[in-house]
Amino acid sequence: MSYSNIIFLKDVKSEFRTRVSFNTQLLFTITTLSIILFAVGNESISIPTTISFYWIVSIFAAMSGLSRVFVKEEERGTFLFLFQLASSQSVFIGKLLFNAIFTILVNFFILILFSLFIDTFSANLFFILVMILGSIGIASVSTIVAAIISKVNSSTTLYTVLSFPILIPLLMTLIQASQLSIEGAFFSEMRGHFSFMIGYNISLILISLYLITYLWSE
Amino acid sequence: MRIIKYTTIFLITIQIVLGISFPLVAKPEHFWQFPIVIGLEEKIRNVIFHVPTAWTATIAFTMSLVYGFLYLQKKDFNYELKSIASAELGFLFCILATVTGAIWAKFNWGSFWNWDPRQTSIFILLMIYSAYFVLRSSISEKVKRARISSVYSILAGVTVPFFIFILPRITSGLHPGSKGDTEGAGPIVQFKMAPNMLTLFFIGLIGFTLLYFWIFNLRYRLLVLENKNESEE
Numbered sequence: 464m465s466y467s468n469i470i471f472l473k474d475v476k477s478e479f480r481t482r483v484s485f486n487t488q489l490l491f492t493i494t495t496l497s498i499i500l501f502a503v504g505n506e507s508i509s510i511p512t513t514i515s516f517y518w519i520v521s522i523f524a525a526m527s528g529l530s531r532v533f534v535k536e537e538e539r540g541t542f543l544f545l546f547q548l549a550s551s552q553s554v555f556i557g558k559l560l561f562n563a564i565f566t567i568l569v570n571f572f573i574l575i576l577f578s579l580f581i582d583t584f585s586a587n588l589f590f591i592l593v594m595i596l597g598s599i600g601i602a603s604v605s606t607i608v609a610a611i612i613s614k615v616n617s618s619t620t621l622y623t624v625l626s627f628p629i630l631i632p633l634l635m636t637l638i639q640a641s642q643l644s645i646e647g648a649f650f651s652e653m654r655g656h657f658s659f660m661i662g663y664n665i666s667l668i669l670i671s672l673y674l675i676t677y678l679w680s681e
Numbered sequence: 682m683r684i685i686k687y688t689t690i691f692l693i694t695i696q697i698v699l700g701i702s703f704p705l706v707a708k709p710e711h712f713w714q715f716p717i718v719i720g721l722e723e724k725i726r727n728v729i730f731h732v733p734t735a736w737t738a739t740i741a742f743t744m745s746l747v748y749g750f751l752y753l754q755k756k757d758f759n760y761e762l763k764s765i766a767s768a769e770l771g772f773l774f775c776i777l778a779t780v781t782g783a784i785w786a787k788f789n790w791g792s793f794w795n796w797d798p799r800q801t802s803i804f805i806l807l808m809i810y811s812a813y814f815v816l817r818s819s820i821s822e823k824v825k826r827a828r829i830s831s832v833y834s835i836l837a838g839v840t841v842p843f844f845i846f847i848l849p850r851i852t853s854g855l856h857p858g859s860k861g862d863t864e865g866a867g868p869i870v871q872f873k874m875a876p877n878m879l880t881l882f883f884i885g886l887i888g889f890t891l892l893y894f895w896i897f898n899l900r901y902r903l904l905v906l907e908n909k910n911e912s913e914e
Contacts, residue, residue, distance in 0.1 A: 607836060614829055615819055624815055628808035629837055632844040635801070663843055670839045674832045677753045 466549030470557025478565075484528045488569045491527060495520045496576055503581075513577070513584045514642050518634065520573055522601065528569075529562050529605035530622040533613035542613070551679045552672050555606065559668070563602040570598050589644035589653065596660040597637045603664060604629050607671040610678055633663055682898060689895050692888030699881055700729040709875065716875050727785045729882055733889035735778035735803075741771030741893055742806070746838040749831035761827040762908060765817075766900040768834070770893060772810045779803050802844045809837040 478484060499516050508516075536542040545554050574594065577584045586594075608626040615621065640656035705723060706714045715725070748764035751757070782800065783793040794800060816833055820826040 611816075611829060611833055611836075614825070615816070621815065621819060624812045625833065628805055628812055629840050631801075631805045631808070632840055632848055635844075635848065659843065659847055662847075663840070666839050666843075667836075670836060674835060677828060678832050 466553040467556040467560065470545065470549065470554055471560045474558065474561040478561075484565070485569075488524045488528050489572060491524050492520055492569070492573050492576060495523070496573075496580065500580060507582055510583055510642060510645055513581055514638055514645065516581075517573065517577055517584070517641070518597075518638060521570055521597075522630070522634070524569055524573070525566050525598075525601050525605060526623060526626070529566070529602065530609050530612065532558050532562060532606065532609045534609070537613055546679070551675045555610065555672060555675045559603060559606045559671075562606050563599050566598040566602045566605075567595055570594050585645065587644060587647075589648070589650075590641055592657070593637060593640045593644055593660070596657070596664065597633065597641075600633045600637075600660060600664045600667065601630065603667045603671060604633070607667070607674070610671075610675060614678060629667075633660065636660055636663075682895075685891050685895050685898075689888055689891040692884050693892060696729060696881060696885040696888050700726055700885070703877075703881075709877075712877050715878050724785060724789055725878075727781060729878070729885050731778060731781040731785060732882070733885045734774050734781060736886055737889045737893045738771050738774035738778055738806075740890060741767050741774060741897070742810075742838075742841075744897075745771055746834055749834045752827060752831050753835075758824075758827065758908070759905070761831070762904040763897075763901055764831065764834070766897055766904055768810060768813065769900065770897055772807070772814075774889075774893070775803060775806055775810070779807065798844075798848055802848065805844055806841070809841075813837070 499520075533542070536545060549557075571594075574586055574591070578586055604626050608622060608629070611625065612622050636656050636659050640653055640660070643653055643656070703715050705717050705725075707717055709716050745764050745767035748760045748767060752760035752764060782803070786795060786797075786800070787793045790797075813830060813834055817826055817830045820829060
């Protein structure tokens with residue numbers, strides 16, 4: 464497990480060198496947000512609509528960036544090297560850590576843009592908590608599905624097909640919880656949603672750690 | 682096998698014939714009369730057909746998951762064949778449950794699809810297994826296909842309890858056992874059916890379960906033969 468942080472730092476370094484993924488996601492966010500703003504104009508939109516815009520932008524930004532974490536290694540030919548260095552669990556944890564932090568950062572950026580340009584959107588502490596839990600969930604689903612994809616010689620369309628059904632339960636809770644938080648709900652109303660998200664994240668990460676050895680054993 | 686076959690035919694015949702032919706009366710006096718439930722009337726008969734299909738789909742998907750897990754552990758290819766046979770059957774019964782449920786929803790709730798939490802869960806379930814079959818068809822190598830599709834089915838299987846048992850409890854819905862249900866929300870729905878109907882309901886459950894095992898066995902044997910043929914060629 465001690466190698467996870469090395470793999471994490473390696474990814475951070477290689478990302479800092481080119482900044483391709485991060486810049487792509489920022490531009491993607493700006494593009495989609497401007498499309499939304501062109502359509503909306505000066506009208507004020509309801510909270511459910513704002514929330515759905517938010518998660519559409521967030522999900523598709525994540526999907527465009529995170530699907531390639533392992534395919535990238537395969538293309539560079541560094542995939543086998545990683546396994547010389549560390550166990551598959553460590554590789555997975557390192558990649559997951561990178562993806563989760565990356566998704567949270569991108570989500571903060573989306574949050575700032577939305578707060579600036581959309582009047583009905585006012586983020587509070589609960590919303591940020593929901594967003595962080597959601598980002599971790601999205602990152603963990605993305606990482607394991609990306610690991611599956613790296614073993615299938617296929618395009619990224621399969622990635623969307625595979626990750627969407629697994630994400631739906633989380634997405635439904637995220638949408639409800641973020642709507643509740645923006646409407647100013649109390650913690651007691653949202654306790655169910657929070658425990659759902661925490662339980663979902665933990666069980667997904669644990670099962671991924673169990674499955675990853677089978678996935679990469681050849 | 683023969684005993685399963687004949688018991689299945691016997692039980693399902695009883696279920697269909699009696700389920701359709703027993704009259705609904707206001708005050709049942711004989712064992713062959715069902716009581717009228719206000720708001721459900723003749724539509725109540727669907728419970729004898731709809732619930733067993735959903736139940737069988739659950740059994741089939743669980744079995745598929747268990748066989749997928751066993752395949753990963755033991756690397757025995759027969760488990761993979763059992764897993765796929767069960768997943769196919771589960772998909773079939775899942776479609777049946779969706780269709781019977783949608784028809785019933787049209788006449789009781791007003792439209793074929795209402796995005797009730799349970800309808801959403803069955804939609805997700807269909808999506809998961811559609812993705813599973815797409816994934817399988819995109820890998821041509823047999824052993825690799827078995828391994829990766831087992832991994833995916835276990836991964837997806839972990840999320841199933843979340844939307845089957847938990848999500849309907851934190852959102853309100855139209856099915857019994859949802860949040861806001863006056864009878865109380867919980868995974869165990871109280872059966873408030875008349876005794877004779879309840880008996881018929883359980884006959885249906887047992888009949889459909891046996892039907893699953895019967896078809897499963899046939900499909901598995903067929904897959905074994907196909908697999909043998911392929912390796913000989």
